[in-house]
Amino acid sequence: MKKSIEAKVKEFLTYLEDIRGYSDLTIKSYDESLKEALLHIEIIQEDKHLLFNLMPYRIKISSLNPKTISKKLSAIRSFVSYLNDNDTAVIVKADESVKIAKTLPKPISxxxxxxxxxxxxxxxxxxxxxxxxxxxxxxxxxxxxxxxxxxxxxxxxxxxxxxxxxxxxxxxxxxxxxxxxxxxxxxxxxxxxxxxxxxxxxxxxxxxxxxxxxxxxxxxxxxxxxxxxxxxxxxxxxxxxxxxxxxxxxxxxxxxxxxxxxxxxxxxxxxxxxxxxxx
Structure with a gap:
């Protein structure tokens, strides 16, 4: 199962480069985030779709900075959106957004x-x-x-x-x-x-x-x-x-x-x- 998903990741990265025109650095960031995520995401084949359970991965990265977590989850969402747009139906579980604390304003005395x-x-x-x-x-x-x-x-x-x-x-x-x-x-x-x-x-x-x-x-x-x-x-x-x-x-x-x-x-x-x- 995961091998076929890894092949889809390669297609996705090619899409980002050829169609979306993303920079090499951005594509590398997506590649690293998705490779890491796929080591922990639970992927289940259901009747007409794949289920991506992110909970094991969320637990793995829970100690990271909220902005870092949000960035990693954003890469997964982009990949899932690509799959759904290209005839691979995916439902995601445990995809709640991460609240990022606002930077406190700095008033002038x-x-x-x-x-x-x-x-x-x-x-x-x-x-x-x-x-x-x-x-x-x-x-x-x-x-x-x-x-x-x-x-x-x-x-x-x-x-x-x-x-x-x-x-x-x-x-x-x-x-x-x-x-x-x-x-x-x-x-x-x-x-x-x-x-x-x-x-x-x-x-x-x-x-x-x-x-x-x-x-x-x-x-x-x-x-x-x-x-x-x-x-x-x-x-x-x-x-x-x-x-x-x-x-x-x-x-x-x-x-x-x-x-x-x-x-x-x-x-x-x-x-x-x-x-x-x-x-």
Whole structure:
């Protein structure tokens, strides 16, 4: 049985090379993953199909990094899909996806944001302030219209054209007024030649202003900073989720994990017994 499957693997690798145009390195990775898997997968011939029971293999690789496991299982799924498309019916058992932990975001400290604000030009200070005090996505800032800004609120059009209202800090409103007094926008807050400023242009502004204080910062990190500051300041997670435009509070919870990680780090640094007995 397995010999015939091994022959199918060779056909699959040829398909990846000749039809899909995969690189030699990628094909080698598929080859190694499938050869390893076939040593442990239980393959059973049933009435009209083959059954691939992955459980023995899942147990074998269970101690590996979740990303590595996911990659190995992905190779098997691709192979099974190829077989099903080429007259070899296969049903897979124990193929549940592996949950890969999200990388914790890295917010920028309030101190460093203030440093960047202090040395920026008017447009740079405003871009930084809007990201940091409104928690916007870069697409939302690029599309932000002047008509959606009042003295105390900003109406943002987010994903799926969903609208949300975000409180406007007095300091940010002052920066907006100062910027509008020296600019000629007609519709969008940031324009160039009558068109809204591109996301790349806004991204470059952030990179440039923080480079002056020796940091490499992305717009999304400022959104992370906004969320983290609110949650660390005891704002209800439901409110923060709504302000960020998240469709689910589960997405917002990653910031609470970040807060816990920072508290642990600070605790380890501050408590006199931390490190006692270590060499």
């Amino acid at each position: 309030h101190k460093h944001i203030l440093e960047a604000l202090s040395c920026g030009e008017p447009i740079e200070r405003l871009v930084v302030a809007l990201f940091y005090t409104l928690g916007l996505r870069i697409s939302e800032l690029a599309s932000l219209e002047i008509s959606n800004i009042s003295d105390e609120w900003v109406r943002v059009v987010g994903k799926g054209n969903k609208q949300r209202d975000i409180p406007l800090l007095a300091q940010t409103k002052k920066l907006l007024d100062e910027y509008f007094s020296i600019s000629t926008q007609k519709r969008f807050v940031f324009e160039k030649n009558g068109e809204k400023l591109s996301q790349n242009s806004l991204r470059y502004i952030i990179i440039k202003v923080f480079r002056r204080v020796g940091l490499k910062v992305t717009p999304h990190q400022l959104r992370h900073s906004y969320a983290s500051q609110l949650l660390n300041g005891s704002a209800p997670i439901a409110d923060v989720s709504e302000l960020l435009g998240h469709s689910s509070m589960a997405t917002t919870q990653i910031y609470t994990k970040l807060g816990s990680a920072l508290k642990q780090q600070n605790y380890n640094t501050a408590h006199p017994l931390c490190g006692v007995g270590e060499k």
